[in-house]
Amino acid sequence: MSYTLHQLDVFASVAKNRSFTKAAKELFMSQPAVSIQVKKLQEHFEIDLVEVIGKQLHLTEAGIELYNSHKKITNELKNLDMALTELKGVMKGKLSIVAVSTAKYFMPYILGEFRNEFPQVQISLKVTDRIEVTSLLKENSCDLAVFSQLPDEMSLEYVEFLSNPLVLAASPKHDIANKKNIQWKELEEFDFLIRETGSGTRLVMENLFNQENINPEIVMELSTNEAVKQAIMAGIGISLVSRYSLINEEKMGKISVLDVEGLPYVNNWKLVYPKGKKLSPVARSFIQFSKTKDIHAIIG
Numbered sequence: 557m558s559y560t561l562h563q564l565d566v567f568a569s570v571a572k573n574r575s576f577t578k579a580a581k582e583l584f585m586s587q588p589a590v591s592i593q594v595k596k597l598q599e600h601f602e603i604d605l606v607e608v609i610g611k612q613l614h615l616t617e618a619g620i621e622l623y624n625s626h627k628k629i630t631n632e633l634k635n636l637d638m639a640l641t642e643l644k645g646v647m648k649g650k651l652s653i654v655a656v657s658t659a660k661y662f663m664p665y666i667l668g669e670f671r672n673e674f675p676q677v678q679i680s681l682k683v684t685d686r687i688e689v690t691s692l693l694k695e696n697s698c699d700l701a702v703f704s705q706l707p708d709e710m711s712l713e714y715v716e717f718l719s720n721p722l723v724l725a726a727s728p729k730h731d732i733a734n735k736k737n738i739q740w741k742e743l744e745e746f747d748f749l750i751r752e753t754g755s756g757t758r759l760v761m762e763n764l765f766n767q768e769n770i771n772p773e774i775v776m777e778l779s780t781n782e783a784v785k786q787a788i789m790a791g792i793g794i795s796l797v798s799r800y801s802l803i804n805e806e807k808m809g810k811i812s813v814l815d816v817e818g819l820p821y822v823n824n825w826k827l828v829y830p831k832g833k834k835l836s837p838v839a840r841s842f843i844q845f846s847k848t849k850d851i852h853a854i855i856g
Contacts, residue, residue, distance in 0.1 A: 559600045564626050566593040567605065571623040572695070574613045597622075631696070635834065648676035649838045654692045655683050655702035656756060657781055659825065661800045662718065662855040663702060669854045670845050677838055685779070687754045693830065699839040701828045704798075705756030713833075714826040717846035718855075721799045721820035722760055723813045727791040733812040740768035740817065747775040747793035749784055760821060761796040785811065796821075800855070 569579035570590065580587040598605050605619035615623060637649065651670075655663050660683040667679050682698070690707045692698050704720045706712060724743075726733050732746065751758040765771065775793050778784045781801045788795055789810050799820065805811040827843055829835060835843070 559597055561629075563593045563597050564622075564629065566590055567597055567619075568623060568626045568630075570594055570606065570613070571615055571619060571626075576613070627696075634836070637836070648674075649836060650678045650680065651700075651836075651838045651842055652680045652698045653682070653700050653702060654689045654698045655681065656686050656689055656704070657683055658704070658720075658757070658798045658801055659683065659702045661781075661798070661803070665855045666846070666851060669849070670842055673845070674838075674841065685752070685754065686756055693828065696830065696833070699829070699836060700842070702825060703756065703828050704823050704825050705759055706826065706828065711831040712828050713831050714828040715843050715847060716824040716826050718825040718851045719822055720825050721822050722757065722796050723799050723802070723820045724794055724816050725785075725788055725797050725802060725811050725813055726794045727789055728809060728812045729791060730794070730812070732794075732814065736815050738814055738816045740764075740770055743794065743816070744770040744772050746772060748772045749776050749778060749787050749793040749795035750774050751784065751795075752777060752779045757796055757798070760823070764796070764821065 566579065566583060566585070569582050570576055573579050573582065576587050576590050576594075579585075580590045583590065594605065601618065601622075603618045604616050605622060607614050607616055651667075653663070653667070663681060663683075667681060671677060671679060682692070684692075686703070686705075686707070689701050689703065690710070693701045693707075693712075694710060703714075706714065730746075732738060732742070735742075750761060776787055778787060781797065784795050784797060785801065785805060787793065788797075789805070794814070799813070802811055802813065806813065827846060829839075
C-alpha cells in the first residue's frame with residue numbers, strides 16, 4: 557500500500573498541533589478521519605509515528621523524521637509551482653498572508669484592489685494575534701506577514717507600505733475629551749486600557765509611558781481592538797489605538813481622538829518575510845504593487 561501527500565499533510569497537522577482534535581479542526585475533518593490517516597501511515601512504514609504519554613501527544617523519533625521531511629517536500633512543491641508559474645508567464649497562483657489584528661481594518665481593501673488587477677490569484681488572509689503571526693512566519697506557513705512592530709527573535713526582510721498613526725482615544729463624554737494640547741503629565745490621573753502582552757500597540761504604549769515618565773492606572777487588559785473600543789465607548793478608560801481602527805466610531809461620534817502633545821505616534825506597516833526566503837512570483841508582485849500604488853487612496 558502506498559501513501560499519499562494528503563496523508564502526509566494530515567500527519568503534519570497532527571505533529572504541528574500535537575493534537576488529533578486540533579488537527580481535525582484545522583483541516584475541517586472529523587477526528588476519526590484524522591486518526592485513520594495517521595494509522596495508515598504507521599501501517600505503511602511499520603513504525604509508530606506518535607505516542608500518547610499521559611494526555612500529551614508526542615512524536616516518536618520516526619515521527620520527527622517524517623515531519624521534518626514533510627516540510628522539505630512542501631517547500632520543494634512550492635518551488636515547483638513557482639517555477640512553472642514563471643514559465644507560463646501568467647500571474648496566477650496563491651498568496652497567503654497572515655496579519656496582526658489591527659491590519660484587518662485595511663488589508664481587505666488592499667488585497668481586493670490587488671485581485672482586481674490579477675483576478676486569477678487566490679488569496680488567503682489570516683488575521684490573528686502577534687504571537688501566532690510570528691509563529692506562522694517561523695514555520696514558513698505563509699508568503700508574507702503584516703506587522704507594524706517587528707518581532708525581535710527572527711532575522712527578517714521587510715518592505716514598508718503604509719503609515720500607522722497611533723492616537724489616544726477616549727469616550728466623547730470623558731472629562732478630557734475636548735481639551736486642547738493635552739500634556740502627558742495631565743493624563744497620569746486617568747484610567748487606561750491596555751492590549752495583551754505581546755501586542756505591538758502595547759509595546760509602543762509602554763515605551764511612551766516610560767519616555768514621558770508617567771505611571772497611570774491600568775484598569776483593564778484586553779485582547780482585541782474591538783474589545784478596547786467597546787471599553788473606551790463604555791467610558792472605562794483611555795487607550796492607544798491605531799487611527800485606522802477608529803474610522804467608523806469617529807464618524808459616528810462614539811469615540812474622540814485626544815489632542816495630546818507629540819501624538820499621533822507614527823510607525824509604518826510592513827510586509828515581512830524571513831531573510832533568504834525565496835518569494836513566489838505572486839508574493840513579489842504584491843510587494844511591488846504595495847510599493848507603487850497609492851495605498852492611502854485605496855483604503856480611503
